[in-house]
Amino acid sequence: MSDPRALRDAFGAFLTGVTVVTTVSDEGAPIGFTANSFTSVSLDPPLLLVCLAKTSRNYQTLMTARGFAVNILAEDQKDVSNTFARPVEDRFAAVDWRAGPFGSPVFSDVAAWFDCSAHDRVDAGDHVILIGKIEAFENSGRTGLGYARGGYFTPALTEKNLLANVDGSLCLGAVAERSGEILLVPDGDDGLTLPFFDKAESESMEALEAHFTAEIGLSIRTGLLYSIYDDTNAGRQHIVYRAALGEGVPKVGQLFPLQQLPLDRIKDSAVRETVKRYGQESMLGNFGIYFGNQEKGRVHAVAKKG
Template sequence: MTHDPRALRNAFGAFLTGVTVVTTHNPAGEPIGFTANSFTSVSLDPPLLLVCLAKTSRNFETMTRTAGFAVNILSEAQKEVSNTFARPVEDRFAAVEWRVGPHGSPVFADVSAWFDCSMHEVVDAGDHVILIGRVEGFEDSGKAGLGYARGGYFSPAQSDRALVGAPDMPQQIGAVAERDGSVLLVEDGKGGLRLPSSDLAAGDGVGSFFAYLSTLSGLPVEPGLVYSIYEDTGEKRQHVVYRAALGEGETSALPLFPIDALPLDRVADPATRGILKRYAQESSLGNFGVYVGNQEKGRVHAQVGRG
C-alpha cells in the first residue's frame, strides 16, 4: 500500500512534541547543529535517548561518524533559536550562548534541559537513521519547554486562546500546583475539594490566572505545561488545566495534600478526580502526558520533555 508523503507527514505532525537542537563538532572541530523534534527518552538504566536524522541531511556523514552528540531541549522563549537551526544559516551558533558540555558537544544556555551523550548505536530506519545516545551528562533548568504541532509552535503558558481553541466557549483555567510532593487543593463551597481555578474573562490571558494562583497560595508560581484540555459537554465550558510549581515561602491557610495520599473521596467532580489520579500515577514515573477530550472520554498524548 502506498501513501501520499505530504498527507502522511501532516498526519505525523498531529503529534504534540517538544523542540530540540542536536549538536556536535565536525572533523574540523567546528560546532554543527540542527533542529529536531523526533526526540525521545529510551532507557534510564543505561541512560539512553534517541533522535532521528534524515539520510538527506547535510549533517548525515558527520552525525553518523561522531563519537557523541548533545540534545538541547529548547525553552518556550527560544523559537528563534529553533528557526535559526532549521535554516541553512552560515553561522548558526552566533545566535545562541553555548559552551562545551562534559562529553564535548555544544550545550546551550537558557534551555529547558540538555543532554551530552556518547554515541551508543546508529540504527538504519528507512529514509532516516536513529541516533541512540548514552547520556554522559545533563542539566535540567526547570524552564518550560517549547511545543510544536502541525507545523506551528506553542508555549505552555501561552497567553491567548490559540493553544486550546474554542474561542466561542467559556473557559475555566485550573492547575495541579505542586510543591515538595504535595498538591494544592481548595474548598469547593460544598464541603469538598477541587483544583484551584478561575474563569477566563474576555481579554484575559492565562497569566492572570497564575497571578491569582500566586495570591491565593501566598507563594511564587512557576507555570508548567498544559496537562488537560477538555470540554464539559453539560456545562458547555472548556477546562484547561496546567501543571505548576509552587515556590518557597510560608504557605497561606490553604492545605497541601501528599500526591500519594490524595483525598479523592472529597473530590466531587469526576473529571477532577481523574486528573488527580492520573497525576499521581504519572508523578511516580516522572512521565507526564496531555489529556484532550471531554469530561468522560478522551486521549492522553505523550509529552516530550522533562517530567
C-alpha cells in the same frame, strides 16, 4: 515499493517535537542541524536516539564525534528550527549557546537539553541511528515546539482556540504539583478542593500566579491548560491550569501524593474528576485538556509537554 515522497508524507502524520542536534568538528567548530526523529530509549542506563541521513553533510562528523547534544526547542523558537534546517553560513550566530558539560553545544531558553556521549551507531537503510548516553541534561519546564504535516504547532495555539469559547464570570484554578504531590485546600465545608481564585474582568490569565502566591504563600509557575468547564448550577466558567509549585510550606492546604489522593474528601464532582484524571495521566506522562461542563465533556488530546 512505496513512493518515497508518499511514504514521507505518511510519516509526517505523526506529531513530534523539534530538536537541534549539535556537536563539534575535529577542529572544534560547532555544527548543528534540525531533527524531529528523536526519542528517549532507556532510563537505566540513560539513553536517547536521533536518526541522521547518510546524505547529511554532518554525517562523517557525527560518525566519529565523541558525543552530541540534543536541544529540544521551546514553542517560541521556530526561527531557530528554520535557521538550523537551512544552509545558513553561521547558524550559531542566531542563538545563545555554550559548551555543555560533555562538550557539545547546548542552547539557552530551550525546553530541555541533553549532552551525550556516543554510545552506539546502528546502520538503518539510508539513515544511521545515533544512540547517545546522557551525561548531563537540563529541563527548563518550558513548553516544546511541535511539528506535523510539514508545519509547526504549539500547545499555546490549542489553548487559544479553546479559550476563545470561554466567556462570563471566570474562576481560575491550578493543579499545583511538586515532587509527585499536589496541593489541595479546604473547601469551606469540611472537604477539599483545588486552589481557585476569582478573576476580575480587568485581569489577565496571568493573575492566577499572583493570587496563588498571595493566598497560599508559595509561588507557582503555570503551564498548560488542564480543564475548562462551565458550572451550569453556579453559572460560572472554571479554568484549571497545570502548575509547578515552588518550595516551602503552604499557609493554606496541604500536599497529597498522587498515588494517595483523598478523592472521597473532594465533594465537588467536577474537581474530583479533575484530580482523579490528573493522577491517572501523571502515571503516563501524557495530559489532555477537558472541555465541557461539570457533568460531561471531552478531553482534547494535546502534544506531550515534556
